[in-house]
Amino acid sequence: MSKVPTMRLDRLLGNLGYGSRKEMHGLAVAGEIVLDGVAVKDAGARIAIGPDLPRRMTVMGRPVDPPPPMIVMLHKPLGVVCSHKEAGQRIYDLLPPRWRVRDPALSSVGRLDKETSGLLLITDDGDYLHRVISPRRHVAKSYLATLDRPLGGDEGAIFASGTMMLEGEDKPLLPAILEPLGERQARLVIEEGRYHQVRRMFAAVGNHVIDLHRERIGGLALPGDLAAGEFRILDRATAESVFTA
Secondary structure, X not given: OOOOOEEEHHHHHHHOOOOOHHHHHHHHHOOOEEEOOEEOOOOOOEEEOOOOHHHHEEEOOEEOOOOOOOEEEEEEOOXXXXXXXXXXXXXXXXXXXXXXXXXXXXXXXXXXXXXXXXXXXXXXXXXHHHHHHOOOOOOOEEEEEEEOOOOOOOHHHHHHOOXXXXXXXXXXXXXXXXXXXXXXEEEEEEOOOOOOHHHHHHHHOOOOEEEEEEEEEOOEEOOOOOOOOOEEEOOHHHHHHHHHO
């Protein structure tokens, strides 16, 4: 049976972004840190760190944030960037401010460009991140695309051929599945994540994507009740459903 790890309370809360050790000592003395219904007055006390901690501990009256590993589902809105280097509003600005200083840091699992909305995963779990984006896993991503021109009818065969080449590249794309949904709308399922891949695929067949939305990663779909800009912390079983499709 594996041993449950422990950590000093002030260090744990500092790593979760709640503040400095001095500030955590102040919260403890004020009775603002409660574990299993009892105020913890000693911020230097060692506590067990397990996935059940948010059910057992509150900080200032709210459940404590999950300790690492944490996996978050975000409904990325349009106009928001995933990169730390790009100008403009970032996905991390949509999350609680303290999460920006968590240790280990949060990172997006792949990226969606500024003008693409939909399902995005964010995590501090490096192993999970690399499993999702690994080419060997062939995790499918499903997109809804609204097009500038009507579909010609031959796009599905071209995308599914496994021989399609994108401009500037020397390796053909893996077969992709196109499902027409209307004259100018389609669902496209791909297993890769090349730069602006969906937009470039349609451009290669003479069309232009005017709206793009990711609805699914593997077996994990974006819930209909999660509005643009909102996020949800996932339990491990839900996060692992990415690999079940």
